[in-house]
Amino acid sequence: MAIEELEQKLKDVIMSIPAYDTDAAERARRHSDQLTKPPGSLGKLEEMAARLAGISGKLWPDLSRRAVIVMAGDHGVCEEGVSAFPSAVTPQMVMNFLHGGAAVNVLARQAGAEVVCVDMGVAAELSHPDLISRKVVYGTANMAKGAAMSREQTLQAIVAGINIAEEKAKQGIALFATGEMGIGNTTASAAIASVLGGLSAELAVGRGTGTGDEALMRKIEVVRKAIAVNEPNPGDPVDVLAKVGGAEIAGLAGVMIGAAANRCPVVIDGYISSAAALAVARLAPGALPYMLASHLSHEHAHGALLEVIGLSPIIHLEMRLGEGTGAVLSFHLIDAALQLMTEMATFDSAGVSKG
Incomplete structure (x- = not known):
């Protein structure tokens, strides 16, 4: 590629980056708050799970590959x-x-x-x-x-x-x-x-x-x-x-x-x-x-x-x-964050009283 084509390719790819899905991230945070634990008690693992949802646009993305x-x-x-x-x-x-x-x-x-x-x-x-x-x-x-x-x-x-x-x-x-x-x-x-x-x-x-x-x-x-x-x-x-x-x-x-x-x-x-x-x-x-x-x-x-x-x-x-x-x-x-979110029971499903 000529330098002009390289510059344009870079510009085009940058312009194509999708917006971070704040709605998906917020849904992940709300789900996390329903799990059988005090809100925020898993620290960075909770925020990581929310970030991954916002990145992928999916509540719990498959990152196995x-x-x-x-x-x-x-x-x-x-x-x-x-x-x-x-x-x-x-x-x-x-x-x-x-x-x-x-x-x-x-x-x-x-x-x-x-x-x-x-x-x-x-x-x-x-x-x-x-x-x-x-x-x-x-x-x-x-x-x-x-x-x-x-x-x-x-x-x-x-x-x-x-x-x-x-x-x-x-x-x-x-x-x-x-x-x-x-x-x-x-x-x-x-x-x-x-x-x-x-x-x-x-x-x-x-x-x-x-x-x-x-x-x-x-x-x-x-x-x-x-x-x-x-x-x-x-x-x-x-x-x-x-x-x-x-x-x-x-x-x-x-x-x-x-x-x-x-x-x-x-x-x-x-x-x-x-x-x-x-x-x-x-x-x-x-x-x-x-x-x-x-x-x-x-x-x-x-x-x-x-x-x-x-x-x-x-x-x-x-x-x-x-x-x-x-x-x-x-x-x-990252695996731990996603697994906690997908496998932990919620307060309702476990019959645990929520504070």
Whole structure:
């Protein structure tokens, strides 16, 4: 597609996102209040059930078919020494996902979820029958010296994510989770959070894969430099993703938009996924009600980032792995919320006096 067609495709999909069904959500809340418990006593589980009703337009949607979309891409900013791991780990971990050996694979099997692995911008040739290749770059350029990607490449990545969500929804997937792999992507995410979320570089930058104090300070300076060099426009999220983002981050933004357009809830993983979610909240506000925040990452800026987006995490386990692990873990709580609403007795059916 030419860049004009990509821009139009993105605009059309954003315009097609259905409105959140507030009536269905309210019906779910009224039903919850009739169950044999004090009103609100199941806390976030009750609100989650109501959100899922509002998203789907159905009182209790069937979310048994679910997938975690794990997008991978390399980052040229690793040249600046911002990661404790070499870029070679990205393609190695992609193959680990495809062979079923990563943490997200284990947790996805436990949750009955499909793992969909997508090469958005890995700086290596990868081949596997289960790999979806939508490579728009062989690793981004070093954002400390110039734009990470062109606008056209960024739009290609976003539209690829939209298309994958659309294809999976047509295949019956009703619940999505976001995951990623890309050495250096916490640096890109920090830059996105700083530009779009108004967070200082000191707050936005965390240790990522475990960088030491000296590397942390270098990472903060790299984020400052990348923003100064590229001058990304905070009023144009695509420009921000292009200049200081990554192919996998843009792809995840597309998945979130595509899921919303197909009336599917999408569970956001940790810091990198939340950076993509922030871009989506600015680009397509209608997609925001379709997002559920899975967990509070151990990355110290994640809480501030979620607050900027307007999302509240479901769990807090001090995780910082990425891959979609926190999002997939949250599937169990989503199942619990729906099962409680469908299987609990009401005061009338159980013959219990209501206070």
